[in-house]
Every structure is written in structure tokens, then in C-alpha cells.
Amino acid sequence: MLRYWIVCVVLLCFHWIADTDASSNYPQSLRHHGPQNTSLSHHERTTRGIRTAVSNKPTERCYGTFGCYSVNRPWTSSNRPINNFPEAPEIIQPAFCLYTRHNRSRCQNLVTGDVNSIQRSGLDSSRRLLFIVHGYLEHGNKKWIKRMVEEALIYDNINVVVVDWVSGSGPPYTQAVANIRLIGVMLAHLLLFLHAQFQVPTENCHITGHSLGAHLAGYAGQYLRDRGHMLGRITGMDPADPYFENTEPLIRLDPTDALFVDVIHTDAGPILSGGLGMMQPVGHIDFYPNGGVRQPGCGTSVLDSIEKERGSVLYGLSRFIGCNHLRSVEFFTESFNSACPFLAVQCPSFEDFLEGRCHCGTNACHRMGYSADHQSVVPSTGLNWPGHQPTDEPIQMYLLTRDDQPFCLYHYRVTIVISDTFESVQHGGDRGWLSIQLHGHNRSSPPTRLTPENVRFEPRRAYSYVLGSTWLGDIKSVTLVWTYSSSVFNPLTWRILTVPALHVNRIIVHNLESNSSTVICGEDTPISSKESRQMFPDSKCRHQSWLPAAGSFPFPTEDTGANGLRKSGKRSRRLLLG
């Protein structure tokens, strides 16, 4: 709730923040704030060479060639109680500014209908176009946009166009929500112009939008589709939740808006809980890094955020509020040139993913970020683009990240098999928690507690956990520490006549990125509480009849009762090895 109230306060002063870091290398003509042209006739306006006839009805407003905009249902509903018309095109005046490898510092304005502006700009019509669209209270000269442009041009020789709609992105929120309908159409007009005059296929165009910018991209794609063209790709970076969650596909980003729609959710949840982004899947593939709701490194105290902004209260508050929401942008930006693949796994839920129930052997694995349109990095059921068709069932994918740059992590699924020997079965289960350290060819992970809460480990069962880590190389050994835990209030956890112990048959470490497994032998001998036991790979671990052949993968999770966490109703948390 604290975060909600801070959101309200900061939204009032954020516009000032947004304007203050506009740097001088941006064309002055684009610094167009507010309704300077309100003296224009309501019947005819002229903008950038395009004459827009305006006609007004109580529930509809028309802007000539850009069409009519209704506020009737479904635009007004219980999810959207207040509705505005888009402001006039000459008030909003979005700018489309091109960066290329030959021109990385000062962008060139692309004007719809002006052939000379395109010819002068340096646009290479044979190369792909990436459009970057900001969200509410922002502008096209934000630092994150500049960084994204730089990384994109390092990665590939493409055309990068920044869509600046600063004059329409200010408060109130409902006006910005209305404005993106028109700006999406104006962007589509530019694409149709480039297609008609410069033979730029709309399938070669990729729009990536943050927050409201994601839905703006959806409107552009829908406008093209309605006219027989298909946008190649939309990447929604944490699409805005208020006024869009649980609305019709016409109103929000959806898979029909482009040939391929991928979405990164990082601040999912209703505004009352502090979330600014959507939880609802709205693409062909929806990525939920770290579960999509809270990101590691965010959600620290307001004072910490202010301190990180060198004492600036306003910037500290904006960092506190926007941290989760902007993390989607940071992930996408890092993905351009990261050697780490941002591998994500399709799974019914984040909890299932953390418990190792989903893996690339049976589930689709896919890269998150710019390379999401390439084939999967593992020989699995990855999707191809272009050519991927919209499906009715959304594909939800999960992955773990670090709390700071570089964010990308590798995933290790650790499966601990408790022995079925006579000694182990006779001893029975014990409660406690596990800590593990993986020793790889490149480096060792720090010791990490596997079980956030104590768990009862039963003989003849397997327990899986997914860990995020920097790349360790081939696994050479594992150090396991098991700590017994009992409750004075629960006699079932007491061990009076025997010493607490854990009998480990083997530990299977499976790297999701390389799809390779290492079997570590536990030798079935008892591990006493707080004993540190180092174990090594051995292909001749004693076989247990209920297990598949040693080293085979995917490893069976048997049924839900085979996992002590599931049976006890407790969930594992995200675990990072650092």
C-alpha cells in the first residue's frame, strides 16, 4: 500500500523529472510540449503535410485520414471507467527518429509523406527496422532508450527508430491511454508509407514498447492487419496494467497484432498492490523472469533507493517505484549482446519451475529478449519466427536473473535422491535443510541453502530445485551440508534412540542451457547433521530400481507425492548461487 501512495504522489511530479534530462542533441522541433496548437480549427487541421479533417460527435472523434475514435463500449467498461478522446495529431505530434550505424549520435526525423526526409535520413530499406516506444510520462531521449539504441546497433546493422510521443505522454493517465490509439495509427501510417515508397516489408518491422508503448505497438499492428499487412514482431516490455488487464484484444496488445508477439513481465499485478504491469499473458510467448512480480534488487526500502540516487528524493522515489517495471527494459537491452542466452522454460507456474518440474527435455525452452525470434537454443520444441502462427494457448515461460547487471544467469536443476537401502528405509525420514555448493571447471558457487524452510526428506524419494548461477563450467564435485531440525511441539520430528542422518544415493546436476547432466555419487552412507560432505561424479552409482538409468534425463518427478515439498504444501523460493 505504501508503494501505491508513493505511485500517486510521484505521478504528479514525474512529468517534471521526465523533462529534465532531455539533452541537446535532440531536434528542437521535437520538443513540443502541451497544446500549443489549440487555436486551430476544429474542422480542419494540418500536421506535417497531412491535413486532418476533424469531426466531433458526443461519443466519437474523427481525425481525417487517421480515422475515428469512439469512447463507446468496449473502450469504456468497468475496467475503463473514464475515457478520453485522443488529442489532435498536431498536439501529440509523435516523432520518428532514425539511428543507424552511420549515424549513432543525432537521429534523423522520418516524416510520413515526405520522401526527401526518408532519403536524407540514411534509412536502408533492405535492412530490418526496430522501433523503440516509451511509455507514460516519458520521452524519446531517456537514458534507457539511448542505451537500447547503442546495444542494438552494436549487435546488428539495422535501422533503429525511436518513437517519441512526449507531447501525448503526460498526465492524466487516461489521456495518455487515449492518445496511444492515435499514435499507433500514425506509426502504422509511416510503415505503410515506407512500404509504398521504399518497398520496406512490414514483416521486417519490429516494434518494442515499454508499458503504454507496448499497447501502442499493438494498435499499430492491428491497423496494419486490418489493411492486409502484418507487422513482423512486437516485443511488449511489461505492458501497462491499468485500463488494459482483462480487456478485449482490440484494446490491448494481443497475439494477432503481429506475426510474433513476445512479452516480458517484470512488475505484474494490480496497481493497488503496487504492480504497474500486466500479469495476463498477451503474446505468443510470455516471459516471467523471477516469476514476473518482484525482481531481485528491487523492493528495497525507499531510503535505500534515495541513497542510490545520491540523496535525490525525486529520483530515489522514481527508482523505488519504477525498478520492477523498468527491469523488463534492462533485460531486453542486455539481451542484444549477452553471451548468456537468457534461457526460459515453459512451465505451468513459477513454483513448478523452481521445483524442477519443467525442463528442456519435455518443455519448450526459448531465449528471452531480442533473440526470442530465433530458434530455441536447445534441441527442443522451440518456436520459429517468422512463420509461427498464433495459438489459442499462451506459452508462459520462466527464468531466473541476477539482481544487477549483468542480469542473465544459467540454470542448474539439482535433484537429490534419497537412498532406498535397508539402512535408509529403516532409519526413515528426517526434517532439516540442505545447503549445496557446486564446484565447476571454471569456478565454484558460494554455498547456497536449497531449502528455505526445513523439509522432511524421506527414503526412496527425489527432491529437485532450480538454481540460478553464473557459468560454472563442467561440474567436478558437490559439497552438501544437511542440518537436522526438530520442533519441540511436534513429536514426529523427534529422534530419541538414533542419530539424525540423511542417506543420499546420488545428486544429479542438470544444466538447462547445455542440456547436460552430471551424476554425483552419494554412496548411500549416512550424512550426519552439519557434516560437510564432498561428493564426486561417478557413473557407477548404485542403481535404484525405481530410478531410470544413471545419468538419463529428463529425470522423473514420479508423482506429486514423490516430492516432499509438494506433499508438505511448502514451496521453494528462488535460489541464486551468485
Ligand SMILES: [Ca+2]
Ligand atoms: Ca490488439
